[in-house]
C-alpha cells in the first residue's frame with residue numbers, strides 16, 4: 001500500500017488507506033512524541049541498556065521513502081542488552097528532520113537503529129544528528145552508498161553519542177503500519193554530522209518525518225549517565 005508524507009496519502013490519512021494501517025494506529029500508543037527533560041521520570045537506578053556495537057558491513061536499499069542499511073548475514077554481532085534481554089540490530093534508516101522532539105527542539109536528522117529480540121519484540125534506538133561545526137566529522141558514510149544497491153562499512157560506535165543519557169518509553173513504528181508496542185530508547189545528546197552529507201540527504205530524501213503523536217497517559221523515563 002503506497003503512502004506518503006504529505007497530500008492525500010499523508011500521515012493524517014494513513015489509517016484510512018487500508019484496514020492493516022487502521023488497526024496498527026488504533027491498536028497501540030503511537031510514535032513519535034515530544035520528550036521533555038522536565039516531565040520525564042528520572043530513573044535512579046543504573047542505566048539498564050548496554051551497547052555491543054562494532055564496525056560492521058551493511059548492504060543498502062531504498063524503501064519507505066528513505067535509505068536502509070541491513071547488516072550482512074554473517075554480521076549479527078551488534079546487540080543491546082535491555083532489561084537483560086538481548087536485542088539484535090537488523091536495520092538502520094534515517095528521517096529528516098527528526099521525528100521526536102526533545103524539549104521542543106527538532107534536529108536536522110534522526111537515525112533509527114531497529115533491533116529485534118529472539119521473541120520478535122522490537123526496540124528502536126533513536127540518535128539525533130546536527131550539522132558539525134568542524135571541517136570533517138569521523139563518520140565515513142557518504143551518499144554514494146544510497147544511490148544503488150551497494151555495500152558500506154560503518155564504525156558503529158561513532159554513530160552513537162558519547163553521553164549515554166536516554167529517554168525510554170513505549171510507542172509504535174513511525175511508518176505504516178504503525179504497529180506497537182515498540183521499546184524506544186532516544187538519546188538525549190545529538191551526534192555531529194558532516195554538513196555536506198546532511199545537505200545531500202536533505203536534497204535527496206526530503207521531508208520524511210511523521211508528526212508528533214499524543215503522549216496520552218504514558219510514562220517517559222530518563223536514564224542519565226551523570227548521576
Ligand SMILES: [Zn+2]
Pocket residue numbers: 093094095112174175
Ligand atoms: Zn524510523
